[in-house]
Amino acid sequence: xxxxxxxxxxxxxxxxxxxxxxxxxxxxxxxxxxxxxxxxxxxxxxxxxxxxxxxxxxxxxxxxxxxxxxxxxxxxxxxxxxxxxxxxxxxxxxxxxxxxxxxxxxxxxxxxxxxxxxxxxxxxxxxxxxxxxxxxxxxxxxxxxxxxxxxxxxxxxxxxxxxxxxxxxxxxxxxxxxxxxxxxxxxxxxxxxxxxxxxxxxxxxxxxxxxxxxxxxxxxxxxxxxxxxxxxxxxxxxxxxxxxxxxxxxxxxxxxxxxxxxxxxxxxxxxxxxxxxxxxxxxxxxxxxxxxxxxxxxxxxxxxxxxxxxxxxxxxxxxxxxxxxxxxxxxxxxxxxxxxxxxxxxxxxxxxxxxxxxxxxxxxxxxxxxxxxxxxxxxxxxxxxxxxxxxxxxxxxxxxxxxxxxxxxxxxxxxxxxxxxxxx
Numbered sequence: 001x002x003x004x005x006x007x008x009x010x011x012x013x014x015x016x017x018x019x020x021x022x023x024x025x026x027x028x029x030x031x032x033x034x035x036x037x038x039x040x041x042x043x044x045x046x047x048x049x050x051x052x053x054x055x056x057x058x059x060x061x062x063x064x065x066x067x068x069x070x071x072x073x074x075x076x077x078x079x080x081x082x083x084x085x086x087x088x089x090x091x092x093x094x095x096x097x098x099x100x101x102x103x104x105x106x107x108x109x110x111x112x113x114x115x116x117x118x119x120x121x122x123x124x125x126x127x128x129x130x131x132x133x134x135x136x137x138x139x140x141x142x143x144x145x146x147x148x149x150x151x152x153x154x155x156x157x158x159x160x161x162x163x164x165x166x167x168x169x170x171x172x173x174x175x176x177x178x179x180x181x182x183x184x185x186x187x188x189x190x191x192x193x194x195x196x197x198x199x200x201x202x203x204x205x206x207x208x209x210x211x212x213x214x215x216x217x218x219x220x221x222x223x224x225x226x227x228x229x230x231x232x233x234x235x236x237x238x239x240x241x242x243x244x245x246x247x248x249x250x251x252x253x254x255x256x257x258x259x260x261x262x263x264x265x266x267x268x269x270x271x272x273x274x275x276x277x278x279x280x281x282x283x284x285x286x287x288x289x290x291x292x293x294x295x296x297x298x299x300x301x302x303x304x305x306x307x308x309x310x311x312x313x314x315x316x317x318x319x320x321x322x323x324x325x326x327x328x329x330x331x332x333x334x335x336x337x338x339x340x341x342x343x344x345x346x347x348x349x350x351x352x353x354x355x356x357x358x359x360x361x362x363x364x365x366x367x368x369x370x371x372x373x374x375x376x377x378x379x380x381x382x383x384x385x386x387x388x389x390x391x392x393x394x395x396x397x398x399x400x401x402x403x404x405x406x407x408x409x410x411x412x413x414x415x416x417x418x419x420x421x422x423x424x
Contacts, residue, residue: 136228
């Protein structure tokens with residue numbers, strides 16, 4: 001299996017003008033209907049892995065035992081990769097289902113002749129997920145969908161303020177999502193371990209345990225990530241949109257080119273104060289970007305309530321003290337209820353909506369009617385919120401040997417990683 005990552009680090013040198021811009025921005029900023037890229041648009045277009053092009057890549061080749069689906073060896077290369085197809089979630093998610101992978105049918109029987117490859121990749125991804133869950137000590141929870149925002153002009157002349165918001169859902173853990181996510185985890189783990197083995201510093205993410213309150217941390221040491229279930233984890237698969245990944249790509253390229261002497265040739269040396277400065281700046285900036293994206297998505301969700309004339313919502317209680325917090329079942333919306341007695345976590349309610357405040361982003365509620373007793377499902381949701389893992393990073397930038405494209409750059413407003421990381 002070849003996992004191929006776009007390689008902007010080949011065209012950017014640490015300290016040059018583009019690097020200065022990227023270090024100032026540190027990440028692409030996403031919002032419904034728009035994005036502000038970390039790197040110049042021309043450079044993103046130049047290095048993106050587009051169908052029909054021969055593209056520079058940093059590649060991880062993974063040898064797999066076909067019977068056990070265990071990884072037997074890996075090899076990293078810096079090369080040019082021919083991209084045959086871009087397989088996009090929004091276009092193929094309804095086709096590439098577990099049933100289709102088991103037995104293809106209909107107009108998309110072969111899907112570019114890739115059914116065999118996709119079926120194998122899905123089996124491999126399921127095996128990797130199962131192995132990580134053994135380390136985690138419990139299965140991952142995919143019971144909440146990802147929500148996608150799209151803004152459409154409601155009038156032909158496109159007058160400002162005439163945007164109509166469209167909110168759609170995509171179930172997490174679908175085959176294409178799972179394939180990309182598991183291959184990203186393989187690459188981020190294997191490259192992190194490779195940096196560590198050669199004594200080359202990198203930027204790692206770690207989580208000591210899944211105990212409540214234990215958050216994901218960033219540092220320069222390879223340490224276990226309990227939430228993902230791997231011995232180490234270094235973000236390396238989205239160098240076009242995250243500065244940490246660009247830094248790690250410089251370091252990985254040094255390892256590929258120089259082997260045992262990579263520590264002498266890598267741009268960042270052991271105990272380099274610059275790395276610590278980048279980590280501190282990235283943590284603060286990324287948190288600000290996440291807060292901005294969350295606020296923008298909340299604003300457009302409230303606009304959706306207004307535009308659709310929604311007067312009531314089905315919700316589940318996710319927190320019962322000191323404030324009662326509820327989550328809407330069909331929208332990406334969490335809000336407080338006024339003091340109400342006798343509600344338990346997991347209980348479903350029907351809540352009347354009397355209005356919204358677009359300045360404070362608050363929901364004004366009315367009647368509250370119980371639908372069912374607590375069943376524990378939302379209690380599990382709350383526990384998963386507390387874990388603060390990196391598992392939402394599904395749209396980030398792995399290109400497989402069968403040419404899944406860098407979805408992080410192709411999908412401007414559905415970056416699940418940004419939302420999950422806001423809890424970290």
